[in-house]
Amino acid sequence: MRNPLSKTITTIEPSGIRKFFDIVSEMDDAISLGVGEPDFDTPWHIRDEGIYSLEKGRTFYTSNAGLKELKIEISRYLDRRFGLSYDYNKEMLVTVGGSEAIDIAMRAMLDPQDEVLIPQPSYVSYVPCCVLANGTPVPIELKAENEFRLTAEELEAAITPKTKLLVMPFPNNPTGAVMEKKDLEAVAEVVKKHDLFVLSDEIYAELTYLDNHVSIASIPGMRERTIVINGFSKSHAMTGWRLGYACGPEVIIKQMLKIHQFAIMCAPTTSQYAAVEALRNGDEDVAMMREEYNGRRRYVLERFKEMGLSCFEPFGAFYAFPCIKDLGMTSDEFATKLLQTKKVAVVPGTAFGACGEGFLRISYAYSLDDLRIALDRVAEFVTEIREIKN
Structure with a gap:
């Protein structure tokens, strides 16, 4: 057989x-x-909104890219919290958790043998998603003496002519490491120098214990080469609702939407209505x-x-x-x-x-x-x- x-x-x-x-x-x-x-x-008010959406019979597909009301609220949230501005109609996609966003971003961006730099220790899904997208994962070992932050020197040393994508897994799972603005600025210079793209997993952005989280997409020259991944699982205790999102350049989001369209159709409708409430009244x-x-x-x-x-x-x-x-x-x-x-x-x-x-x-x-x-x-x-x- x-x-x-x-x-x-x-x-x-x-x-x-x-x-x-x-x-x-x-x-x-x-x-x-x-x-x-x-x-x-x-939180109860978020659950109530999900229950209410069911009672109102909101049990149909939303648009592939997500509920318009939710995308508008995500756009407002990213602007007020992290200074990120995205066109909700062209530069945003609502996904089934942040994990789906990671998967389809890599599938949309990688050709066979493209190298993906993955700082480690880090979330277990990056390497498998890279392999499944026919990319070549290249680990970068983060060091305890650097507080497990990625340095510009470590990044520079790992780049080859085949390097296309850098994963930025901060705040980090499993170490709890964060990247401050000065760290991101140094990394951004290397990224721009070598014409790389960045997948920035910011699912823990709300769980920082210094100042507010800084996104690498907010660094000058980085918005057009960064996909920002975020969601509701960690920040709003909504793991089982399975809701995340990706924001980035229209040219990339458009292809991610194509994969999402054929593989998923749309994120859960009930979860999307609950997430609208989470962003409006969940601070x-x-x-x-x-x-x-x-x-x-x-x-x-x-x-x-x-x-x-x-x-x-x-x-x-x-x-x-x-x-x-x-x-x-x-x-x-x-x-x-x-x-x-x-x-x-x-x-x-x-x-x-x-x-x-x-x-x-x-x-x-x-x-x-x-x-x-x-x-x-x-x-x-x-x-x-x-x-x-x-």
Whole structure:
């Protein structure tokens, strides 16, 4: 019988995040710090708008590119929050989560053997989406001593004549790293020098703990060569609503829309109406959740300090990335034994690229009570490992 599978898909490994999530879901009394999902319910006024849209019978397709009212609100939101201006009718596409936007952006932009520079550690989908789009992923190793920021020198060193696209995954999952304006300006000069394009994943833009997030698309000369990806999952606790969007040059968005049109048709109608409400009246919700995450962030960092685990201070998203290199275990060994003996799930850093070895991703998108219990168990585990070593 002929092999029914694509050679390309069989080379792609399953997500390293889901592996531990699936195990912990079958384990009694286990606590997971592994999933990057807000523990808050979607605010009631947003849910109400979704319910109302159903009651009004708004159950039909919207236009392929998205509900006009939503695109107008996205345009207003990006302008007032990040100083980005987009024509909602030509430069914007509403997608099924930010993940679909990443996928179709790469498929619209890449030809076979085009190289895509992917700073790592970073979100697990970039490399598979690049491979599925027939591109060639080229990792750039981010360093803890640089606070896991991408430097212009690192970018310059990775560019070849085949380089076409740079992924900018900031604020970063899994490290929590952010890029400040001066960092982006330096990177932008290299991008323009080599005539590259940028896919800027800004899904955590609202979860920054310094000043407001800065988009690389706002740097002079970058708007015309950048696709901005964003959505509602992290900022408004709307993961299950599956709603994101992409903004960028009309010439690229037009081709992304073509793929979206044939593969998806349109994003969920109910979710789009709920998102209109989120953008019109959800700023206080976002601020409240951000402040709560910030308190948890400080707590988690203090606990790692008490354990003697080095962890640079993350200023974005809701993750910490502690280093375990001095414990004499690989990231996968640590995560596996921690789950087996203490019933706490974390994600090994290698799930986000080979350079994540020696690190763990800890999500603090959980209640303080759960964090206390889980980190007490982690502390016990670390103490036991050190006693065995000594």
